[in-house]
Amino acid sequence: MIDTHTHIYGEEFDADRSAVVARALEAGVKTLLLPNIAADSWQPMLDLCAAHPGVCFPMLGLHPTDLPDNPSELLDRMEQALAAPDHPYVAVGEVGIDLYWDDSRAAEQVEALKRQAEWAIRFDLPLVIHSRSAHRLLVDTLLPYADRLPGGIFHCFGGTPEEAEELLARFPRFVLGIGGVLTFKKSTLPETLKTKVPLSRIVLETDAPYLAPTPHRGKRNEPAYLPLVAQKLAEIYGVTVAEVAEVTTTTALSVFPRLSVRA
Numbered sequence: 001m002i003d004t005h006t007h008i009y010g011e012e013f014d015a016d017r018s019a020v021v022a023r024a025l026e027a028g029v030k031t032l033l034l035p036n037i038a039a040d041s042w043q044p045m046l047d048l049c050a051a052h053p054g055v056c057f058p059m060l061g062l063h064p065t066d067l068p069d070n071p072s073e074l075l076d077r078m079e080q081a082l083a084a085p086d087h088p089y090v091a092v093g094e095v096g097i098d099l100y101w102d103d104s105r106a107a108e109q110v111e112a113l114k115r116q117a118e119w120a121i122r123f124d125l126p127l128v129i130h131s132r133s134a135h136r137l138l139v140d141t142l143l144p145y146a147d148r149l150p151g152g153i154f155h156c157f158g159g160t161p162e163e164a165e166e167l168l169a170r171f172p173r174f175v176l177g178i179g180g181v182l183t184f185k186k187s188t189l190p191e192t193l194k195t196k197v198p199l200s201r202i203v204l205e206t207d208a209p210y211l212a213p214t215p216h217r218g219k220r221n222e223p224a225y226l227p228l229v230a231q232k233l234a235e236i237y238g239v240t241v242a243e244v245a246e247v248t249t250t251t252a253l254s255v256f257p258r259l260s261v262r263a
Contacts, residue, residue: 005205093128127152180213
């Protein structure tokens, strides 16, 4: 299995990071994709990848809620890093629009997303997208790029059936990242997936340390819990966990072609 979105470079894992990776491998999660979020997460992410080559792979992007006062300088440095011919990054991410807590910088978030979408096109990298309370603005922002983007993930999807249908139709090279929310007792996601989303348009993710699946809800999440998400998907689609693992791994490798070269 591939955890397509995990932040285990963060301080929440400082005490047992190597053990977290070991538990993931023991649980059958053989590949961990690490999305960057800010300037201060960049080097810890790369250090973790260096410590676990062939297991941990980095992305590079600027999270919408981590915009510095003047994002241009940081975005310039990120663009230069992606332009290097020997760069290690498997995607542009985590990028997007988040208006949940504060919509005062919506215009700046949109401009940062546009610039990073252009990187995905220029450098032929998938785009890993965060969206919260911003579906319409996100779609309107990305539609002009839809035909040129090489693909990507709508990370941590938890929207309505109509939103799922629209994303999959308008962005045919993109898939939905599904994690622990799927297992929550009152989640509407199982019905949305069952009625609107083919299993082939799903990849697995934890978003660790956030959104731990049941029965670990409310605790620190980690990649070793990913099989719990796979188990729930197996129930929804009426297939085996092995089939879920095979299909989602195949999809992830198609979304991240640089990963398939290294895997």
